[in-house]
Amino acid sequence: MKPPEGFQNNNPNLVCRLKKTIYGLKEAPRAWFGKLAFTLASFGFVSAKCDNSLFIHFTANSITYMLVYVDDILITGNNVDFVQHIISKLNKLFPLKDLGKLHYFFEIEVKSLNDGKLLLSQSKYASNLLHKLKMQDAKPVKTPLATGCKFQSKGTEATEDPSLYRSVVGALQYLTITRPDLAFTVHKLCQYMHRPLQSHWKIVKRVLRYINGTRDHGLLFEKSNNLHIICYCDSDWAFDQDGMRSASGYCLFLGSNVISWMAKKQQVVSRSSTEAEYRSLAALVAET
Known part of the structure; x- marks a missing residue:
């Protein structure tokens, strides 16, 4: 770190002591996230159990989601007025740049199709x-x-x-x-x-x-009244030619939308194809 431009230091043997975290310090990302999380908590948001970077706000008539990645934020909800209200409150505390509707986020393209589907x-x-x-x-x-x-x-x-x-x-x-x-x-x-x-x-x-x-x-996501969880799993017995371990794979659907999948080598050698299938099934059940 270097002193800001224009700072006069008459004693080169002394260093500057910071009163707060500034950009560039290793503590800065954690300090920023802590500040933002505290602010969102004061707005009524709670951190999701599955991901502490996902914040959720519940009311009797609305639900709002906010996903945070460092200083990039995605926000969505079923109440447009409340979403705009949250954006305005945040903008008063932190200068924001509103990029409009989501189209591209970390190499992922988001397309809204005419029939209400999301790709x-x-x-x-x-x-x-x-x-x-x-x-x-x-x-x-x-x-x-x-x-x-x-x-x-x-x-x-x-x-x-x-x-x-x-x-x-x-x-x-x-x-x-x-x-x-x-x-x-x-x-x-x-x-x-x-x-x-x-x-x-x-x-x-x-x-x-x-x-x-x-x-x-x-990944294609579409509206559906069916919120049943549908799962598929399979295994390839002794697929690994070096260690003779089997491979497991599964996919999990919420209605017609796939929300989780996995392909992984099993941790131990299965002594039969039946055992390999059961281990794959056990991994899927643990995911659900």
């Missing part, structure tokens, strides 16, 4: 990734993983640039925020970050070809 996608993020790797003209494939493909830590030479592999797989991992169809393959690719092989890089390129044909895919 969350990362098509721009996917396109930038393909252009970066010069695969924007690659021939698309129908699936991210070929039938019968096996992942192994031995068998082929190591990749020429392991750091590139890690960078691309990390980017693919971020893409799974709105792409459950990539979750299983990307999860498997993440297991070989320490020593990626040519065979693993070949699978990465296939995933990129699949993305090239499905750039606009994402």
Whole structure:
């Protein structure tokens, strides 16, 4: 940290003692969030149990949600007047810049469709990734993983640039925020970050070809009177060729909208396909 411009210091051996946290200190983010959380609490907001960055305000006739990421804030609710009232109160305490309706937030595109549906996608993020790797003209494939493909830590030479592999797989991992169809393959690719092989890089390129044909895919949310929880799970017994552990996967729907999914290697070796299925089911039940 440096003293502000124009500050006169006649003794170079002395340092300035701050009376409050300022931008740039490691304590600043925590101090800012604490200040904002205290302010929202005074407005009647409560922090959600699932995420302390999500604040909820309940009244007899309205509900308002506010999502905070550092100094970026999303706010929505079923009472427009109350939402504007909260924005005005915040603006008196903290200078705000109102960006209007939500269209883009942390590489996620938000589209409101004519029939009341909401589409969350990362098509721009996917396109930038393909252009970066010069695969924007690659021939698309129908699936991210070929039938019968096996992942192994031995068998082929190591990749020429392991750091590139890690960078691309990390980017693919971020893409799974709105792409459950990539979750299983990307999860498997993440297991070989320490020593990626040519065979693993070949699978990465296939995933990129699949993305090239499905750039606009994402999560579609629609209105529904049905709020039943519907779950699906599956397992692949002894899929891991190195440790013979099985893979679990599930997806959870609220009505017709998918709200949670997972693809993960099981923690222990299942001695039968039935055991693998039950472990996958147990993981799903724990999520619900």
